[in-house]
Amino acid sequence: MKEASGHVANDVLIRFLDEEMSPVEANLVEAHLTVCEECKARYREFGAVSVRVEALVSSVPVSIADGERDVLARQLHLSKKIKSPRGWTRFASGAGWSLAAAAGLVLALLFLPGRHGTTMSRMPGIIDAGRPQTFQVSGETFVALPYSNAEIPVSAPHIVEMQVPVSSLSEAGVIFEPVSLEQANPDRAVLADVLFGVDGEPLGVHVIGE
Amino acid sequence: MTRPPQTIALSGSKWDAGCVVDSSPYRIVLEFYDRERLALERYLRLVGVEVDACRDIVHEAFLKLYEHLLANGDATNLRAWLYRVSHNLAMNGRHAAHTRRTEPLSEAVEPVSSAASPEKAILEREADLTLRNAMNELTPNQRRCLILRAQGFKYRQIAEILQLSTSAVAETVQRALGVLKKAV
Numbered sequence: 001m002k003e004a005s006g007h008v009a010n011d012v013l014i015r016f017l018d019e020e021m022s023p024v025e026a027n028l029v030e031a032h033l034t035v036c037e038e039c040k041a042r043y044r045e046f047g048a049v050s051v052r053v054e055a056l057v058s059s060v061p062v063s064i065a066d067g068e069r070d071v072l073a074r075q076l077h078l079s080k081k082i083k084s085p086r087g088w089t090r091f092a093s094g095a096g097w098s099l100a101a102a103a104g105l106v107l108a109l110l111f112l113p114g115r116h117g118t119t120m121s122r123m124p125g126i127i128d129a130g131r132p133q134t135f136q137v138s139g140e141t142f143v144a145l146p147y148s149n150a151e152i153p154v155s156a157p158h159i160v161e162m163q164v165p166v167s168s169l170s171e172a173g174v175i176f177e178p179v180s181l182e183q184a185n186p187d188r189a190v191l192a193d194v195l196f197g198v199d200g201e202p203l204g205v206h207v208i209g210e
Numbered sequence: 211m212t213r214p215p216q217t218i219a220l221s222g223s224k225w226d227a228g229c230v231v232d233s234s235p236y237r238i239v240l241e242f243y244d245r246e247r248l249a250l251e252r253y254l255r256l257v258g259v260e261v262d263a264c265r266d267i268v269h270e271a272f273l274k275l276y277e278h279l280l281a282n283g284d285a286t287n288l289r290a291w292l293y294r295v296s297h298n299l300a301m302n303g304r305h306a307a308h309t310r311r312t313e314p315l316s317e318a319v320e321p322v323s324s325a326a327s328p329e330k331a332i333l334e335r336e337a338d339l340t341l342r343n344a345m346n347e348l349t350p351n352q353r354r355c356l357i358l359r360a361q362g363f364k365y366r367q368i369a370e371i372l373q374l375s376t377s378a379v380a381e382t383v384q385r386a387l388g389v390l391k392k393a394v
């Protein structure tokens with residue numbers, strides 16, 4: 001613990017300061033500090049620098065507004081509501097996974113109730129046959145969800161990559177039709193970017209792949 | 211049969227030491243949000259994340275925390291978990307482009323002075339500037355370790371957040387404090 005000089009090393013003093021040592025070790029350091037002014041001075045210097053760093057860190061201004069909490073609360077509530085038994089499960093981003101999965105995707109997308117419209121981007125094999133209610137945010141095309149509120153501004157949107165059960169999309173009027181029997185599992189999910197409005201409600205969906 | 215509420219110990223910080231919360235994941239996340247969002251934003255700002263990206267990362271991290279709890283993930287050290295996820299989002303995710311690798315503490319984090327007089331304010335500002343300059347001389351990991359330490363994390367938690375060994379954290383903290391002590 002002590003150096004050849006008979007003093008306590010800096011790393012030991014700092015671990016003592018941080019309470020990162022055993023009680024036995026701490027007792028030895030404490031006993032030494034009561035008799036060694038040099039080590040005590042270094043200990044105090046480390047303590048003073050630490051306090052200044054703490055003050056610097058806590059003085060950093062923050063920008064998160066109180067309203068952000070409401071947005072989060074609504075999103076959590078929504079997530080809870082639609083999560084079980086056929087909810088939308090957010091998916092931890094993984095480029096490799098999504099690219100590989102997208103490569104194997106063979107799906108057709110139908111919009112209810114009508115059958116006309118424009119082709120969606122980034123979705124191989126898509127047949128857009130429903131309401132042409134799409135909009136662009138940050139260069140990405142989203143299909144408006146039926147519970148979207150047109151009054152909600154999307155100037156600061158939250159786009160979240162999620163695993164969305166096809167059944168949930170069906171309930172929202174966005175229907176996937178399997179091209180092959182392998183895709184016919186009603187419990188399957190697709191990877192999609194979901195756009196949330198400032199109120200935490202989903203405004204639109206952009207299917208990326210499966 | 212109704213499931214019993216989850217019991218989760220919010221361990222490892224100044225505010226939550228020994229505190230046990232008996233609640234749903236929904237309430238736990240919001241409680242965490244109330245307690246941690248400002249400190250988490252400060253950490254992100256100090257490691258070089260732009261303001262707007264900070265907001266997004268904090269938001270996304272809390273959503274991930276909710277999923278983690280719903281999936282019955284390890285709840286023994288949620289605070290460190292939250293910081294680790296946020297740190298990874300800042301450094302590796304789609305927000306990485308909004309994170310400066312050099313992480314200067316200059317204009318990005320202008321502190322609010324609490325000095326009573328103009329003279330004291332000037333002295334405080336000079337001392338603060340010296341400390342900032344010294345902090346900017348540290349390596350990114352030295353700075354991160356010191357910031358997390360200043361926010362009340364223990365070495366093993368810092369190690370978990372930054373994915374280092376505990377001994378590496380101890381050594382990094384020691385070197386960083388040595389540099390600052392000389393400079394100020």
